[in-house]
Amino acid sequence: MTPTSPPSTVLVTGGAGFIGSHACVELLDHGYEVIVVDDYSNSTPQVLTRVERIAGRFVGAVYELDIRDRRALSAVFDRHSVDAVVHFAAHKAVGGSTRMPVEYYDTNVGGTTALLRTMHEHGVHQLVFSSSCSIYGDAGPGPLDEATPARPTNPYAASKWICEQILADVCHRCPEYTVLCLRYFNPAGAHPSGLLGEDPHGTPDNLMPYVAQVAIGRRKRVHVFGADYPTPDGTAIRDYLHVMDTVEAHRVALDHLADGPGMRVYNLGVGKGSSVLDVVTAFSEACGRPIPYEVAARRPGDVAELVADATAVARAWGWRPIRDLADTCRDAWRFQQLNPHGYAGSARRPNTKA
Numbered sequence: 001m002t003p004t005s006p007p008s009t010v011l012v013t014g015g016a017g018f019i020g021s022h023a024c025v026e027l028l029d030h031g032y033e034v035i036v037v038d039d040y041s042n043s044t045p046q047v048l049t050r051v052e053r054i055a056g057r058f059v060g061a062v063y064e065l066d067i068r069d070r071r072a073l074s075a076v077f078d079r080h081s082v083d084a085v086v087h088f089a090a091h092k093a094v095g096g097s098t099r100m101p102v103e104y105y106d107t108n109v110g111g112t113t114a115l116l117r118t119m120h121e122h123g124v125h126q127l128v129f130s131s132s133c134s135i136y137g138d139a140g141p142g143p144l145d146e147a148t149p150a151r152p153t154n155p156y157a158a159s160k161w162i163c164e165q166i167l168a169d170v171c172h173r174c175p176e177y178t179v180l181c182l183r184y185f186n187p188a189g190a191h192p193s194g195l196l197g198e199d200p201h202g203t204p205d206n207l208m209p210y211v212a213q214v215a216i217g218r219r220k221r222v223h224v225f226g227a228d229y230p231t232p233d234g235t236a237i238r239d240y241l242h243v244m245d246t247v248e249a250h251r252v253a254l255d256h257l258a259d260g261p262g263m264r265v266y267n268l269g270v271g272k273g274s275s276v277l278d279v280v281t282a283f284s285e286a287c288g289r290p291i292p293y294e295v296a297a298r299r300p301g302d303v304a305e306l307v308a309d310a311t312a313v314a315r316a317w318g319w320r321p322i323r324d325l326a327d328t329c330r331d332a333w334r335f336q337q338l339n340p341h342g343y344a345g346s347a348r349r350p351n352t353k354a
C-alpha cells in the first residue's frame with residue numbers, strides 16, 4: 001500500500017454488532033478485505049453468516065475475543081497485515097452505564113487504549129472511531145455542530161468523550177496517526193435485504209427496535225417516555241439516521257484516511273428531527289397497522305431535542321444521508337417480519353482459530 005492509497009485490509013472491532021455488521025457488508029461490497037473481532041457480548045456469530053450471504057464474499061477471518069485482551073488482539077495483528085481499524089466495539093446502553101460505570105469505562109476506554117497500544121506495536125496508525133451525540137448532553141434545541149461543548153451526563157457518554165480526548169492528544173503528539181472520529185446521532189433501520197438488522201440482547205433500550213417488537217407482537221405497546229417536553233407534540237425529538245447511510249459514511253471515511261495525519265471529528269445525522277410520535281406514526285405506516293402506545297413518565301437523563309448539524313462532513317467529504325424516516329422504518333420492519341425472533345436459530349459462522 002502506498003501512503004496515499006485507501007486501506008485494503010480493515011479490522012472491524014464489534015463487527016458482529018448492529019452498525020458493525022452493516023459496515024462489514026458495505027466494506028465487502030467495496031472490495032475491502034475484512035477481519036472481525038467481537039466478544040459477542042451484545043451480538044451473535046450468526047450475524048456474520050448473514051453478512052457473507054448478502055455480500056456474496058467471505059469475511060477474511062473472525063476472532064472471538066475481548067479487545068481488552070492485548071495478547072489475543074496482538075495475535076490477530078501478527079497474522080493479518082491490517083491497514084486500518086474501524087472501532088465499533090463498546091458497551092452502549094446509557095442506563096447500563098449508570099448501573100455499571102466501571103464496566104463501561106473499562107470496556108470503552110480500556111478497550112480503546114488496548115487497541116491503540118496493539119495498533120502502535122504493529123505499525124498501524126489509521127483509525128475510524130465510533131463516537132456519539134450523547135457527548136453533547138443537554139445542549140438545547142437547534143442543530144448541534146461539532147463545536148458544541150461536550151457535557152456528557154452519564155458514564156457511557158463520558159467514556160466516549162474520554163476516548164475522543166485520548167485520541168486527540170495521541171494525534172497531537174504522534175504525527176503518524178490519522179483518526180476520524182464520527183459522532184453518530186440515532187442510527188436505526190436495517191439492511192434492505194431484511195437479513196441484517198438490530199437485534200439487541202434483552203429488552204431494547206432504543207426506540208426503533210422496541211417499536212419493531214411491538215409491531216410484530218412480541219411486546220404489547222410502546223411506552224412513550226414523556227409527552228410534556230417543549231416540542232410541537234410534547235414528545236422528545238431525535239435525529240434518526242438510517243444504518244446504511246451511517247455505514248456508507250464509514251466507507252467514505254476510509255477513503256479520507258489518506259487526506260493526512262491528525263484527528264478530524266464529524267457529526268453523522270440527517271439534520272432533521274423526528275419526535276417519538278413521528279416514529280410511531282411512520283412505523284405504523286410501514287407495517288400497515290396502528291402501533292399501540294401509551295404515554296409514560298420521562299426517562300431519567302433524557303433531553304428534549306438532539307438534532308445534528310452534519311454540514312461539516314458534507315463539505316469535507318460530500319457525504320449526505322439519502323434515506324429518510326419512512327425508509328428507516330420500512331427496512332426495520334422488513335427485518336423484524338423476516339426475523340420475528342431476531343437471529344435466534346439461524347446458521348452460525350465458525351470463528352477463526354486464534
Ligand code: NAD
Nearest residue numbers: 014017018019038039040041042043066067089090130132
Ligand atoms: P452493538 O452493541 O450492536 O455493537 C457493539 C459490538 O461490540 C457488539 O457486537 C459487542 O458484542 C461488541 N463488543 C462489546 N464489547 C466488546 C469487547 N470488549 N471486545 C470485543 N467486542 C466487544 O452496538 P452498535 O449500535 O452497533 O454500536 C457500535 C458503536 O457505535 C459503539 O461504539 C457505540 O457506542 C457507537 N454508537 C452507537 C449508537 C447507536 O445508537 N447504535 C449511537 C452512537 C454511537
Ligand code: WQD
Nearest residue numbers: 094132134186205206207210223224225236238276299302
Ligand atoms: C429515542 C427517544 C426516548 C424508548 C441513545 C443514546 C445515544 C445514542 C443513541 C449511543 C428518546 C424515547 C425510547 C422507548 C421512548 N447511542 N423512547 N420509549 O436516548 O436518543 O439515544 O441511543 O451512542 O448516545 O443516548 O435513543 O432510541 O433510546 O430514544 O419513548 O421505549 O425515544 O425517551 O426520547 P436516545 P433512544
